[in-house]
Every structure is written in C-alpha cells, then in structure tokens.
Amino acid sequence: MLDVQAVLPDLPFLLLGIPLTLAITAAAFLLGTVAALPMAIIRIAGVPLAAPVVVVWIEFFRTTPPLIHIVWAYYVLPVLFGLRLSALAVVILALAANASAQMAEIFRAGIQAVPKGQREAGMVLGLNAWQRLFDVVLPQAVRLIMAPTANATVSLLKDSSLAALIAVPELMNRGQILATQNFRPLEVLTLVAVLYFVMTWPLALLAGALERRSRVAFRGL
Amino acid sequence: MMRDAGQQGGTGRRRGRYLAASGAIALAVTAMVGDPGPAAAQDSVLDEIKDRGTLRVAGVVYRPLIMRRPSGEYYGADVEFMGELADELGVELEFVNAGWDTAVAGVTTGKWDMVPAICVTPQREEVVDFSEPYMTIGGVVTVLRENDKINSVEDADRPEVVFANVAGGWSEEIARAAFPNASHKEFGGATDDQLAVEVLSGRADAAIFDTPVTIALIAEKYGDQFKFFPSATQPLEVLPCPVAYGYRQGDDTFGQALNEFITSREASGELQAMFQKYMTADFIEE
Amino acid sequence: MELDWSILREYLPYLIAGAGTTLAITAMATAIAVVFGLVLALARISGRRLLSWPAYAYIEFFRTTPPLIQIVWFYFVVPVIVGFELNSFQAASLALGLNVAAFLGEIFRAGIQGVDATQRDAAQVLGLSRVDAYRFVILPQALRIVLPPATTTVMLLLKATSLASAIGTMELTRVGQLISIETFRPFEVLTVVALIYFVINYPIALAARYLERRLAVSER
Numbered sequence: 001m002l003d004v005q006a007v008l009p010d011l012p013f014l015l016l017g018i019p020l021t022l023a024i025t026a027a028a029f030l031l032g033t034v035a036a037l038p039m040a041i042i043r044i045a046g047v048p049l050a051a052p053v054v055v056v057w058i059e060f061f062r063t064t065p066p067l068i069h070i071v072w073a074y075y076v077l078p079v080l081f082g083l084r085l086s087a088l089a090v091v092i093l094a095l096a097a098n099a100s101a102q103m104a105e106i107f108r109a110g111i112q113a114v115p116k117g118q119r120e121a122g123m124v125l126g127l128n129a130w131q132r133l134f135d136v137v138l139p140q141a142v143r144l145i146m147a148p149t150a151n152a153t154v155s156l157l158k159d160s161s162l163a164a165l166i167a168v169p170e171l172m173n174r175g176q177i178l179a180t181q182n183f184r185p186l187e188v189l190t191l192v193a194v195l196y197f198v199m200t201w202p203l204a205l206l207a208g209a210l211e212r213r214s215r216v217a218f219r220g221l
Numbered sequence: 222m223m224r225d226a227g228q229q230g231g232t233g234r235r236r237g238r239y240l241a242a243s244g245a246i247a248l249a250v251t252a253m254v255g256d257p258g259p260a261a262a263q264d265s266v267l268d269e270i271k272d273r274g275t276l277r278v279a280g281v282v283y284r285p286l287i288m289r290r291p292s293g294e295y296y297g298a299d300v301e302f303m304g305e306l307a308d309e310l311g312v313e314l315e316f317v318n319a320g321w322d323t324a325v326a327g328v329t330t331g332k333w334d335m336v337p338a339i340c341v342t343p344q345r346e347e348v349v350d351f352s353e354p355y356m357t358i359g360g361v362v363t364v365l366r367e368n369d370k371i372n373s374v375e376d377a378d379r380p381e382v383v384f385a386n387v388a389g390g391w392s393e394e395i396a397r398a399a400f401p402n403a404s405h406k407e408f409g410g411a412t413d414d415q416l417a418v419e420v421l422s423g424r425a426d427a428a429i430f431d432t433p434v435t436i437a438l439i440a441e442k443y444g445d446q447f448k449f450f451p452s453a454t455q456p457l458e459v460l461p462c463p464v465a466y467g468y469r470q471g472d473d474t475f476g477q478a479l480n481e482f483i484t485s486r487e488a489s490g491e492l493q494a495m496f497q498k499y500m501t502a503d504f505i506e507e
Numbered sequence: 508m509e510l511d512w513s514i515l516r517e518y519l520p521y522l523i524a525g526a527g528t529t530l531a532i533t534a535m536a537t538a539i540a541v542v543f544g545l546v547l548a549l550a551r552i553s554g555r556r557l558l559s560w561p562a563y564a565y566i567e568f569f570r571t572t573p574p575l576i577q578i579v580w581f582y583f584v585v586p587v588i589v590g591f592e593l594n595s596f597q598a599a600s601l602a603l604g605l606n607v608a609a610f611l612g613e614i615f616r617a618g619i620q621g622v623d624a625t626q627r628d629a630a631q632v633l634g635l636s637r638v639d640a641y642r643f644v645i646l647p648q649a650l651r652i653v654l655p656p657a658t659t660t661v662m663l664l665l666k667a668t669s670l671a672s673a674i675g676t677m678e679l680t681r682v683g684q685l686i687s688i689e690t691f692r693p694f695e696v697l698t699v700v701a702l703i704y705f706v707i708n709y710p711i712a713l714a715a716r717y718l719e720r721r722l723a724v725s726e727r
Contacts, residue, residue, distance in 0.1 A: 065668075
C-alpha cells in the first residue's frame with residue numbers, strides 16, 4: 001500500500017526546503033508581531049479614526065483564509081498598486097498581515113486580562129498612561145500571552161506550506177514537485193508531514209510548558 | 222476523587238511526554254514502512270465496474286476534453302466519449318474529484334478506474350498502462366509580446382528563461398522535456414488562468430498552453446498581449462502528447478475493452494466528429 | 508488590465524452554493540470535533556496512562572502537521588485502510604473534524620480543570636456520583652470557560668475548509684477557482700471570494716466576542 005522506503009533517498013531534496021519554511025515563518029512572525037502591538041493599543045485606547053481601521057483590519061484577516069490572502073496578494077498587488085514583488089515577499093507579507101491580526105487579539109486579551117486594580121494603583125502612584133502601560137500592564141500581560149503566542153507560531157509554520165501554491169520552493173512545494181516526479185504522492189506527503197512534525201513539535205512542547213506556567217485559565221483565545 | 226494527570230510529579234510527566242511522542246512516531250513509521258502492498262489483483266477492474274454499476278473516472282480538468290463548470294458539472298469531448306463507453310459497458314459514468322498531481326496515484330490505489338485525457342509519457346508508463354491514444358494535443362510556448370528574451374522556440378531553452386508550470390500537469394512535462402536548460406517554477410494546484418497572469422505580470426517569461434482551445438481563450442481575453450511559438454496554431458514538435466486513458470498496470474482485460482471501444486469509434490468516424498465539435502474556438506463562448 | 512465586475516452577477520449563485528458547502532463542512536466537522544474533543548479531554552485528565560498517553564499522542568500529531576496533508580490523506584489513504592470509499596466532502600469533514608478535535612480537546616481540558624476544585628468537593632459532599640458530578644456541576648461551569656476559545660476555533664475551522672479545494676470539494680475556494688478558469692479573471696473572483704468568507708465568518712467572530720464579554724470568568 002504505502003512504500004515509504006522508496007522515497008527516502010529523495011529526503012535531501014525535501015530537506016532543502018526547510019530553511020525557506022523557517023525563514024517565511026520567522027519573517028512573518030516578526031513583522032506581524034511588531035505591527036500587532038501598536039494595533040492592540042490603538043484598539044484598546046479607542047483612538048478615533050485609527051481604531052475602526054484597526055478593527056476592520058483585524059476582523060478581516062481573522063475571518064478569511066490565509067490561502068485566499070496569499071493568492072489574492074500575489075495576483076492583485078501588481079495590478080492594484082503596481083507592486084511587482086517576488087513570490088517569497090508576497091507570502092511573507094500576506095502571512096505577516098494574518099499574523100498581525102492574530103497577535104493583536106492575543107495582545108489585547110492579555111492586556112485586558114491584567115486586573116484593573118493594577119492600572120488604578122499606577123494612577124495612584126502618579127504614573128502617566130505610557131508609564132502605566134509599559135511599566136505596569138505589559139510586563140504582567142507578557143506572562144499571559146506567551147502560550148497563545150507559541151501556538152500562533154505553530155499555526156504560522158503550518159500556514160507557510162501555502163507558499164507552495166505560488167511556487168515558492170519551500171518544503172510543501174518540494175513535496176509536490178517530488179510527488180509528480182516519482183508518482184508517489186502519498187508516501188512523499190507522509191514524509192513531508194513527519195518533517196513538519198519535527199519542526200513544530202518543539203514549539204508545541206514550549207507552548208505546553210508556558211501554558212502550565214501561566215497557571216491562569218486563559219479565556220478569550 | 223479523580224487524580225489529574227496534570228498533578229503528577231514533574232519528571233514522571235516529562236518522561237510520559239517523551240514516551241507518548243516516540244510512541245506516536247514509532248506508530249507513524251510502522252504504518253509507513255509497511256510492505257509495498259499485495260500483488261496486483263488477478264481479476265480485471267472491468268468485473269468490479271460491472272458489479273458496481275458505475276465507471277469511476279478521475280475528474281481532472283483538461284481543456285477541451287474534460288472541463289468543469291462552477292456548478293460542478295463536467296462537460297467536454299471526452300465526457301461525451303466516456304458517456305458512450307459507459308453505455309456500452311452498461312454502467313453509469315461517475316466522476317471522482319481529482320487533481321493532476323494525484324491522478325496517477327489514484328489509479329494504483331483504486332480510487333478510480335481510469336484517468337482520461339492523460340498524456341502518454343515514459344515516466345508514467347512505469348506506473349500505469351495506457352490505452353491506444355485517441356488524439357494528440359500540442360503545446361505552444363506563450364510569451365509576453367514585449368518580452369525580448371524569447372523570439373523563437375530555441376530562445377526559450379536558456380537558464381535566464383523562467384517557465385511557469387502546473388506541478389504534475391502535461392504542460393510541465395512538455396516544458397521540462399523541450400526546454401531542459403530553462404528555469405521552471407512549479408505551482409501546486411494552479412490553473413491555466415493563473416499561469417497566464419504569471420506571464421502577463423512578468424513574473425515568468427513563458428508558459429505552455431494547448432492549442433487551439435486554451436490559446437484561443439487567451440487570445441480572446443488578453444488580445445494582442447501575447448506572442449506564441451512556433452505559432453498560435455502550430456504546436457511544438459517535441460513531445461507531442463498522445464492522449465489516452467490510463468488504467469491499472471497489468472489489467473489487460475480492461476485495456477482490451479478500452480481499445481476495442483476506441484478503434485470502433487475511430488472507424489465509424491464518430492471520434493473525429495466529436496472532437497471536431499469541441500476543438501473549434503467558437504465553442505468556447507464563456 | 509481593466510476589471511469586469513459584471514461577470515460576478517452571472518456566477519454569484521455558484522459562489523453562494525460553494526459558501527453553503529463551506530458551512531456544511533464546518534458544521535459536520537464541528538459536530539465530530541466536539542464529541543471527539545470531549546472524549547480526548549476526559550481521557551487526558553483521567554489520570555490513567557493507558558488513556559491519557561494515546562490521547563496526548565493524537566493531539567500532538569494533529570496539531571503539528573499541516574491540515575492540508577491530513578485532508579489529502581483522508582481522501583486517498585483512509586479508504587484503502589477502512590475498506591470503504593470516502594468522497595471529497597466526507598474526507599474533508601472527517602479530516603478537519605479530527606484535526607479540530609485535537610484543539611478542542613485541549614480547550615475542554617483547560618476548561619474542566621479550570622473549574623474551581625471546591626466545586627468538585629462540594630459535589631462529592633452532596634453524594635453525587637462521578638458521572639452526575641460532571642453532568643450537573645462541573646461541565647456546565649466548564650462550558651463558561653470553554654465557549655469563547657471554542658468559538659474562535661470554529662472560526663479557524665471555517666477558514667481551514669478552503670483547503671478542501673485541494674481534493675476537489677466544491678466549497679467556496681474551489682468554485683472560485685473554476686470560475687477563474689472560465690473567465691480568466693482571478694482578480695475579481697478572488698476579491699469576491701474573500702468578501703464572502705468575511706461575511707459568513709464574521710457572525711461567528713461577533714459571537715465569540717459577545718461570549719467572551721458575557722462569560723468573563725473572574726481570576727482566582
């Protein structure tokens with residue numbers, strides 16, 4: 001039925017895709033997270049004009065599939081904005097936009113979970129809003145966001161496989177190429193699945209450890 | 222009182238985790254490294270088809286032989302042709318969702334009885350058997366008109382030239398065979414229109430489409446923006462694609478039945494008439 | 508490249524049909540995931556290694572591999588293993604259902620464990636059997652904790668149904684692809700497809716937000 005041994009010799013070809021997979025994940029995560037914090041703050045603070053825009057952005061990217069984001073960005077951006085980006089750049093930007101929405105929600109939930117008493121104590125101590133945010137609330141929020149963030153990263157790593165649809169030669173794409181050359185799509189796919197497992201499992205373990213440490217039944221995500 | 226697994230001692234739990242994980246991997250590996258499967262069944266799939274009452278066919282999309290409407294309905298020259306085959310066998314015709322990347326694998330795993338509209342290539346012949354070809358399709362290299370890199374067929378066979386291909390598709394095989402020195406981008410699950418946009422946006426220099434149907438469609442949608450090699454109506458000579466039905470290797474009974482059907486329809490001229498009907502560009506009014 | 512939005516009027520019915528299939532897969536998979544997720548959660552907290560370790564292995568496997576691969580596997584390999592045929596809809600629903608079950612399993616577990624221990628003690632003092640304790644005391648309270656993240660998970664599930672297009676299921680993404688092939692207008696089609704996803708998924712997002720506010724659990 002399944003003869004994985006037959007495809008094992010081609011493993012190196014698949015492995016060559018891993019650096020790209022990791023690079024896409026890392027870049028999208030960094031970009032998304034950097035964008036997410038300001039967005040979360042804007043949303044919580046209810047900044048006029050900016051907050052509704054942020055809300056629409058977040059809700060749009062949270063409710064629509066990343067597959068559509070990637071394909072849309074790939075075919076539409078050149079037409080709409082004259083932006084001729086490489087496939088790799090498009091994937092990173094699309095996934096970063098997606099990640100920014102997820103992370104913004106994680107940050108928001110984390111910040112709002114910090115007991116109100118903390119903010120009030122800060123006011124009593126005479127701290128201004130920025131000081132309250134960065135010196136009192138955020139440090140405590142960090143504890144709450146670490147586990148969901150690790151989970152979001154795992155999600156991102158799996159979503160990087162969508163880059164195959166626009167011919168970025170990362171792991172999944174290489175799997176597709178290999179499968180059409182040796183006519184063993186299922187064996188190749190199994191091997192690819194194992195490789196994804198190997199990449200994401202350490203992250204999943206980390207997420208589990210962080211979840212136990214935070215010790216708060218984290219609602220909202 | 223229930224004891225939470227989460228309240229066990231730290232080391233015990235960690236050991237538990239590692240054991241569970243290695244167990245999972247061991248299970249996966251065992252499932253994978255099974256035997257290559259039982260020897261091919263001696264009885265023909267033809268009997269299965271008759272018992273079942275349906276002929277299961279891979280629902281791949283290949284203009285103009287087999288196409289699919291957004292409603293899900295299949296139509297095309299081969300759809301009609303296979304309808305007649307099913308009638309002759311006394312069964313219903315059933316299309317099973319398929320893509321080109323798994324079309325061949327589906328035959329070997331028995332997901333469907335045969336793959337229609339598939340090009341005969343030496344590579345594929347190692348895994349499946351083919352009926353007599355019932356038509357030949359040609360590929361045409363499609364390039365953006367302003368693109369100076371390519372002004373003849375030979376120009377395309379250079380590393381600076383980037384081809385856009387659908388992974389596992391017929392055009393990919395032709396592209397790689399005819400232009401081994403060029404660079405090839407593989408799209409998983411892409412469609413012809415996406416390849417066209419790829420060339421249009423300049424992200425790829427060339428793509429291969431079949432003539433006359435897809436070429437006609439492209440000309441209609443994009444007008445003069447493309448140029449074709451050797452020409453819009455003349456396909457490449459390299460690897461002309463004999464189109465046939467692919468079926469399980471070794472199943473000679475079924476192969477014979479297919480060949481008889483094809484030959485009889487060829488002789489009566491019906492085959493010719495049917496494909497003529499679909500091969501003209503006017504047919505595609507959408 | 509000029510845009511032509513008029514074609515969409517002609518194809519809108521198909522897109523809506525596709526959206527219907529998307530929702531059907533989501534509903535089917537959610538049902539499977541809830542039932543199986545509960546089983547997994549109970550297995551995990553049962554304290555019996557025979558139950559909790561396989562559950563753990565299952566959860567880790569389904570959470571770490573791309574759902575796309577799981578879907579293709581269920582379409583091609585599982586029928587060979589179990590001996591009966593699965594069509595695209597069934598394979599996608601099953602694969603996504605079992606996938607999401609892994610996530611819900613963890614959410615349910617956290618929910619059950621999040622119920623104050625004193626509740627369990629009180630149930631025992633009242634003489635309730637373990638089953639009754641769960642049914643009348645623990646699970647209803649766990650529900651409050653579980654609903655917001657579970658609703659978000661359903662949102663993720665709906666998005667994941669777009670992967671079913673890979674095995675030809677006629678859900679929204681696949682229908683969009685077919686329209687794209689016929690019209691050679693990926694721009695317009697993709698934009699409308701994205702908007703439709705937003706329209707059908709946003710109510711779920713709103714529900715999640717509403718539940719989050721209404722069921723705010725005070726921290727201990």
